[in-house]
Amino acid sequence: MTRAPRINALPAPHRERLLAMSTDVSFETGHRLFDEHLPADRFWVIRTGAVNLDARVPGSTRPAVIEMLGHGELVGLSWMFPPYEWELGAEALSLVRAHEFDAAAVRALCEAEPAFGYALTQWVGQVLSHRLQATRVRLLDMYAPHGSGVL
Secondary structure (H helix, E strand, C coil): CCCCCCHHHCCHHHHHHHHCCCEEEEECCCCEEECCCCECCEEEEEEECCEEEEECCCCCCCCEEEEEECCCCEECCHHHCCCCECCCEEEECCCEEEEEEEHHHHHHHHHHCHHHHHHHHHHHHHHHHHHHHHHHHHHHHHHCCCCCCCC
16 A cells, blocks of 8 residues: 655645644654544654554453554644544654644634645545545454455
């Protein structure tokens, strides 16, 4: 399966506008970027390192890893859609250097500059679509009867 669209999928003027709003941050291995059901007030684009997206599983002490994200990938989607609460959790798998964005400021720019908002929404939608498709494929790998021809 191909990787989700990276930040370079945004047209250059919009990518530059977005990156101008970022703050450079770093996270040590094992650092929790966010947890399920907490306010989604920021998001990140990874420069170096890797982040695991995960979900809590009742009765388990460790969350289940859903997907690993790397260079150029968007960490966090819930910041864009009400109620602005994380649907998953995220943890640094290695030392991570990333661009961090204030979600409210980016949403405000999306409203103020419709062309920017449209481009950003298209990119986030493509990332979301890709992640849903990747999850579907993983579920079929786990649950489809072997040799059934189901993909």
